[in-house]
Amino acid sequence: KQEVTQIPAALSVPEGENLVLNCSFTDSAIYNLQWFRQDPGKGLTSLLLIQSSQREQTSGRLNASLDKSSGRSTLYIAASQPGDSATYLCAVSPSGAGSYQLTFGKGTKLSVIP
């Protein structure tokens, strides 16, 4: 059974700092990995999707890496801003049938202090 762990559970940083969020998963048989952002009372916004054959994806100030063999992914946020404050979720999609059954971590709650 796939398990996804995100560390730390919460993180507070001053504005402008670069930061890294970590995600680990127990079963390396994945189709892809997604990072989402969740704002309080809101839905999830997909930030980056990495296919299992890829090593990283970039979008603006965000860079996500994937090391499938070790079961790890990181989300790097450059030059953090107060608007980046949210909960960041990592989710993996299993390979084979049922690729829609994402397994989510519990998230890292990020606070960027002005």
Added chain:
Amino acid sequence: NAGVMQNPRHLVRRRGQEARLRCSPMKGHSHVYWYRQLPEEGLKFMVYLQKENIIDESGMPKERFSAEFPKEGPSILRIQQVVRGDSAAYFCASSPRLLGGKDSPLHFGNGTRLTVT
């Protein structure tokens, strides 16, 4: 292009009542997925539907829960005889094709927060 629309945003029910949660997928999306987020837990898959078909309901409790996606209208998640443990955020997501393609990420709605008193 409106996103995934869920209503109501908040729903309060007393124990034993029925809860109906609605989800309209993004325009052009024919695949709908329901997830549940219990307090302090990660989101968990419940059910996957296409128009008029339940494809996979392996994540849905066997009793009291049902889902449909009719030919016309939104997808409905129905919870009968709610109990306190059903209190959670219920999220609907949609995709234009089966999730897994690199251009087919899930698009989530804002969720319905169900509180059972």
